[in-house]
Amino acid sequence: MKKEQVELFESDNQWMAIFKMVGPALIAILVMLIYNMADMVFVGQTGETAQVAAISVVSPVFNIIMSVAMLISGGGTVLISKDLGAKDMEHAKIVSSLCIWAASILGILVGGLIILFRHPLLLLLGATPDIEKYALQYMVILAMGAPLLLLANMLGQVLRAEGAVTDGLIGNLIGTVINIILDPIFILGMNMGVVGAAVATVIGNIFAVVYYGFYMKRRAVVLNAKIQYAIKRPIYIFSVMALGVPNSLSTLLSGLANSFANQLLAKYGSDSIAANTAAGRVNLIIVMVLMGICMGAQPLIAYNYGAGNYIRLAAVIKRLLILNLLGGAVMSGAVIILRTEIIGLFLKDEAVAATAESILSILMISSPFLGLFYLGTNFLQATGKAMEATIVSTMQKGILLIPSLFIFEYIYKFMGIRLAYVVADFGSVIIAVILLIIEWKKTVEANQKRRVDYEYCA
Structure with a gap:
């Protein structure tokens, strides 16, 4: 690793190190939000x-x-960072090569399965007759581009593991700028609607992947796509996936919960789905920023954990706690104040927009505290506690949310669907904080024992 990359992980001021890691990650997250919201x-x-x-x-x-x-990038980022902290460059190269080949193969498989089962899938997702035609067009094009979407997202994350946060950001920016330029041309200028949105998304990801390929060829420390590394220890991919399960499962369960929510919303009409979509996208801004803070700092946590530098690790965790709580409160307050103007960007129908504003107000109840959930999950991942991190992720989007959707919709009808999200958020935050405290105490005790053993042997 370069001297400045080593200093970033080992000796820079803690706030400075966090901002160097989190800053580009946050910009990348915001870019991705703009990228998604442009559609x-x-x-x-x-x-x-x-x-x-x-x-x-x-x-x-x-x-x-x-x-x-995320199944690949979440585990790959953690393992590569820990390997670099332990100065095991060979293992880091094997893991990075495996990540790229696994992402490529899985992208083809997932895209093919989505296209093959497109009609039953839309039925499961709750597509109403007036929506089905548009949904089918949008979904098939995204599925065709799945390998590129998967590679672009995975590479942008894994670059952070070797401290190349700026290059990860540049790749994201390239993909997003291309997408935003093409969106109005395809959607409005060429009257392609959702088809144009999907095509622009895929083309943007092509440009991002090309940039990441250029980075690997010219400047990468360990990141590579050489098959000889991947075939050395193919079994390592299971370690990668085990650590990637929490983020992956959270995203997958989020999609499953959204499909159940759409099925419940279908009885209230497509306008209700549109209002819920707009409010959800605005709330996603806060969620993604808080997630970005924790994911951006995850290599810093993993590196210092792998290096056994627990004093620096503690300082990083404390500062992330402050940053998450403060950021969550400020963003939630801003959204409440500006909700009418923000919703107006997505919806022109006044009645539908008013419904979206009501939904958004409910979502802001739990949003300020979600950073604690992501801090807990990312700490557990970064320190190799795959099982505990998986439990927390499963709680938020699965065990707590899915039953709550049906229970609260039955009791409170339309607004009960969004109340369910708030209840699940608070429950998962509490569980994440408890597990974070327990695992941190174990880490401190293990460190103290090692110090006593070392002093005894000396």
């Missing part, structure tokens, strides 16, 4: 709520693709 904004300009709703109906499919990417 909604430009499709919304067509004035057809059915097309807006189609994007929501297909979002679980997009989540499936992203969950596979």
Whole structure:
């Protein structure tokens, strides 16, 4: 590793190190949000709520693709960072090569399965007759581009493991700028609607993958696609996937929960789905920023854990706690104040927009505290506690949320669907904080024991 990369992980001021890691990651997250919302904004300009709703109906499919990417990138980032902390360059090269080959193969498989089962999948996702045509077009094009979407997302994350946060950001920016330029041309100029949105997304990811390939060829420390590394220890891919399960499962369950939510919303009409989609996209801004803070700092946590530098690790965790709580409170307050103007970007129908504002107000109850959930999950992942991290992720989007959707919809009807998200959020935050405290105490005790053993042997 270069001197400045080593200093970033080992000796830079803790706040400075966090901002160096988190800053580009946050910009990448915001870029990705703009990238995702560009589709909604430009499709919304067509004035057809059915097309807006189609994007929501297909979002679980997009989540499936992203969950596979996170299955590889989540574990790969942690293992590569820990290997670099332990100065094991050979193992890091093997892991990085495995990640790239696994992402490519899984992208082809996932895309093929989505296309093969497209009709039953849309039925499961709750597509109403007026939405089905648009949803099918959007979904098939995304599925065809699945290998590229998967590779672009995975590579952007794994680059952070070797400290190349700026290059990860540049790749994201390239893909997003291309997408935003093409969106109005395809969606409005060529009157392609959701088809244009999907095509622009795939083309943007092609450009991102090309840039990451250029980085690997010229500047990578350990990141590579050499098959000779992958075939040395192919079994390591299971270690990668085990650590990637928490983020992957969270994304997958989120898509499953959204499909159940859409099925419940279908009885209230496509306007209700559109209102729910708009409010959910705004809330996603806060969720993704808080997630980005924790994911951006995850290599810093993993590196210092792998190096046994627990004093620096503790300082990083404390500062991330402050950053998450403060950031969550400020963003939630801003959204409440500006909710009318923000929702107006997505919806032109005043009645539908008013419904979306009501939904958004409910979501803001739990949003300020979600950073604690992501901090807990990322700490557990970074320290190799795959099982505990998986439990936390399963709680938020699965065990707590899915039953709550049906229970609260039965009691409170339409608004009960979003109340279910708030209840699940608070429950998962509590569980994540408890597990974080337990595992941190274990880490401190293990460190103290090692120090006593070392002093005794000396």
